[in-house]
Amino acid sequence: MTVRKSVPGSIRRVLLALLGVVAAFPAQAVMESDSTTGRINAEITTPVAVTEATDMSFGWMAQPASPGTALLTPANRIVSSGLALMTIDGASSAKIVISGTPNQTVGLLIDNIANFGNGARTVSVSSFTHDGGTSPALGPDGKATIDLGATLHLSANTQNGRYRGAFDIIVSNN
Template sequence: MGPVTLRLPCLPARCTRALFALGAALVCMLAPVQAMAQSVDGDTATARTQVAIMTPGSIAKTADMAFGSIVQPNAPGTVVLTPANSATCTASSGLVRTGVCRAARFSIYGKRNWTIRIKDITGGSVSLSSPLGDTMQMDGVTIATSGMTAISGGPGWNLGRYRIDTDNGITEFWLGGTLHVGAAQPAGVYRGTVTIQVQFN
């Protein structure tokens, strides 16, 4: 079993209602170093670089979610991933889990005292599939935040309503969840999609 990866596109401009779809992707893109012909003065090489400039009302994924690797079990079990910068993965009895454990991490750029609503609209369960069509389920999506204070209101926004507290308007949140592993779960890399909705106002 391989990592569950999540991607969130960066969208410019403040929005009153923005829908973000999260899907399988790489955390970053690496460009190969292009070797140049040797000259009398020595060797040279070039590399590309890129940067994205965000405007208030933007959100960007800064880390993917990963449950690590699990030894094929004889009995069903779960792996609970905490939503934290230093996430933990707790496997139920009978499961052997190794490797990277990482919560999905997102950065929000707004303005101090803006309110943000976050909602999981996947219906509470995400299906992960292997290339051969085998599946597992992840549910119980959880959230932790930094630079925001939870506030009341916003019924129906199941991941909460928050006020930005930072002077520069930059905040973060992390997502975790519970992975359900079947007995004799077929080997493979499983990937899924979770869809969340973020509203600025």
């Protein structure tokens, strides 16, 4: 035998009211919405380019009896430490021309060290510098001319001859 107790009417009404309130929340949450507008940006720019205008030359120097260096500045000055320079006139800093969007700044990266040679013999150049500052700026015409310098390292009794080589220059849009 099962005994049932009836729920008084006032409690039943409270329970039904609570059930109605609880049932209304999910429906209301689904019905609520919000929106926003996303933004899109694109900037079109002239790709940056670099060309060599003048080769770097350390000029003529006597065969060293001991190791030495020749510092060539971007301003076309050469300073020797332990090397006998034959003529100052033969030295010239490299010159590059960077082109791109007028008045933009660019990134400039130059090899830290380069080895170049004469057959099996090599010498090294390091500490490349330039006169363009930390972020070279292109002019109103979209161009900048940058002078480059570096340090040449020679060991004692470096073999006579003409030494030739290359170094990498990388420019990028900022």
